[in-house]
Amino acid sequence: MINILKLLFALLLIFIFSINKLYAQNFINVRGLAMGKTSVADSYELDAFNNNPANILKQKSNNNATVYFSAFLNINYNQNSSYLSTSFYNKYFTGGTAENPVYLSEKDKQDIINSASGEPVYVFANLKDVSVVYNSENSGSFGLSLEEKVAGNFILSKDFLELGLYGNEINRVYDLSGVSHNAAWVRQLNLTYAKNFKIKNNNLIDNIAVGVSVKPQFGQYYTTTQKNNLSVTTNNSFEIQGNGQAEFLFSSTSEDNIPTATFKPAGFGFGFDIGMNADLKDVSEYGRLNLGLSVNEFGYITWTQNTNKYFYNGNFLLTDITNKEQRDSLNEIIKNTKTVVPSFTTALPANIRLGLSYKIFPVKNEIALKNKTLETATISIEYIQGLSNNFSETTASILGIGGEYNISDVFCPRTGFSFGGSQGFVFSLGLGVEAGPVMIDVGTYNLSGIFNPNSTSKLSGAFSIKFKIN
């Protein structure tokens, strides 16, 4: 067993050092968010949706509820960039009035360029409209969750910002290809089933829970930069030449491609999660080690409604701005060409999670299990590998380590840290409160944001209120 742990630890170290490009991963689990983004091996009931479907049958050691549910009280908002804080936004985009707007000084412009050039901004929000888990005594656990997921990202290149804020310099090529965006709003129905299996005659595994989720996807809105190789050159004769093209792909519930809430989706597809959680034997007398593995968000959405491409032809030559034909030609280029395109399919942001969690009990394992004794603490470690760049996900990896300490059966502070994502190293913090049938969780993976939320550009907050019925 120790050898296996060593092997796993060694593998995790390799993963840590192989991470060379760090991006955010969407994380829609309040408890796991506070615990260094770990959840595959240690999440419970409603928190297990989208992370490891096997875990919906897991509960805290001292709980044995039949039903867990939540309605409109599970919210998660993550915004991640190196510069776009509330104070940044307020300083430059809210400081004045329409009649007397904020004037950007040279210092302001330089500050914006230094801050925003080439830095992606990721935004992810999730609201669980309704979530229910029903634990059957013999048939396993059944879960249902209806969720709204909004994800988006954009990036502004240095050349784009300098062109926009300073104007065009002569003898310079402005490469605008670094500007891109991607945004989606998907309503997801999650139908999950999980069952626990006792493993007999096995020295390693005591029992194993497996789960599967089938997730119909109702796409509400999608847009992405499909192509952008625009560039603008000003030569020493002051002639301005544009080259390249930009194409933006849209699908939405409205003809004018404005996000609109409706029950008639713009796209439809399916997603699938599958996962397992194994209780490992003989690790310690006072603790239990769990191994979790899940593959999530495997699937697609086919966008069929109002599928449009907006095309910008950036090829122009401006040699005489007083020439009406040239001006008109430029205006025509600035106007986009909207064309209807066939339906298209986007992959869901699939990811693989692999992790370990270790629960420490105040008494021996057998006694704790028998008496439903609350664990003193939980420590977990997890590796997350994204397989897609869609929906603000990336293919870069994250390694998280977290812990939860149960001060009493009411309060359980959580903390952790993770490597990876656009934040690099982040320290996360959260709190769980269990007040009888009501369970409240809050969490963030940006500690400084707690004390000064206006100045943080890595805004992270998750909040949920869940209810249980024994």
Add this chain to the structure above:
Amino acid sequence: MNSKSYCLILLSIIISVYFYSCEIKEPTAPEWDVNLNLPFTSKSYDIFDIIKRSGNVGYDSLNNDFVYLYGESDYERKFGEDIKFDGYPETNINALTAVQFDTSLTIDDSTFILKADFLNGNLSFKFLNSSSDYSVRASIKNLFQNSDNDTARIDANVNTNSPTIINLNLENYHLKNSNPDNTLKMRIYFQSASQFPVSFSYELSEYSIKTFEGRLKPLNTGISTDEVLDPFGSDVPEGEINFASISPNKNFIILKKYSDLYQVDFANISLIGENKNGNRVRLKYLKYGNSGDPVDSVFTLTLASGRDSTAFPMNQDNSNILEFINNIPKKIILVRNDILNSSYQNGMVKYTDSLTIKLQIQVPLDISITKPIVFSDTVDAGISDESQRKELDNAKNLQFSLITENRIPLKAVSKILILDSAFNTLLAISKIVGNQPDSTVTVNAAPVGVNGFSNNVNTTVFSAELDSAQINLLKQMGKVIYEYKLYTDPNLIPPPLTTVKISGSNLIKFTGFGKLKYRINF
């Protein structure tokens, strides 16, 4: 309330405070200034653009694209009723009745007709009274009715003491002889109960012919005056151009006739060129078109009967063509007197025949301009789009540069004014750029090589700065007046040359650009 409930309330308060502290305000877009490096113009002009014409300007691609100016004045004359004869006076003839006889009635002393159709005219007979009644039966054997080609006939009764007049409208007849003749051949019979003497007279009125074949007596068709406007195009500039020479073998007076006409003498030709200022110069040429003749401002040219056309070459030895062209006529007036068949030969003429005299002039732009030629133009200009006018409010400052690269060996002094629709001056652009008291800018001529063509470029740079108030005036822009004067610069012409040669491939290029400080707001 138990401890769990307190915990719940406390946590709710903490969360509320936390999220409230993250204050997100209503967005308002900021504004900022950008410096836009913009091309305002990049245009090249050749001499054809500058003088705004191409119809009367060409170039010789085999000779450095040497530009030449050409003009043509074409005077055509159709005869119509101008081939006119005086007719024949009343002539008496005596005869006896009851006897048939033949007689000839002379219709012209010197014109012998083989065939003639008439446009007008009258042949009238007057049969006088006598002591007894009689009748007349006559035929004119060489005069035929147009309607049926039947011989012209007279059939009339003459009563005592009452003369009978017979009129033949020649418009309805044609005359035909087997040999040219100047008489009407008449067979006449006076029928009466007894023989007695009778008399009659005939008279031919003035008449014009439609077609004539035979030997025409020399016919003066009279003085005609004609004028041709804009032989060098409608935009003939003011000023004085001195051309160094004319194009060899390209300048002619061309006489042309349309039909096998008799010899035509274009007599007493006077060609007067009048320029824009009313100054007149008469073209002088060889007195009779023959070498060795004296040069005169009134001359006669002959187009022989056997030729359709004849071109009389003009050069600086046999005419004052250079003086005539240097005046750059806006109008050329031609006065002349055409004489048909002065050689008194057989031939033919129709009333539809015409004569043409054409003056063809070509002169290369090998010139000196001492008094500038001036071109001016007023064009409608303005920013009609309200949103575009409003955008000018955001323009704070414009640093403007204009580079001229002149390869044309002409110096230009230009003035550009921007006015409102009521012609009030808003901006004297040329004054801002050139900073001269007369509001002009000068673009120096290109240097000239020993062959007379420009051999280098002359570059001039102008810079100016417009503030926001001046830029704002452009919103009221309604007209732009361009005026430019062209000179040759003696200082750039290598001796012994005094003129410069203009090539069609010589260009003047204007490149205008500037840095516009512009406020972006939304």
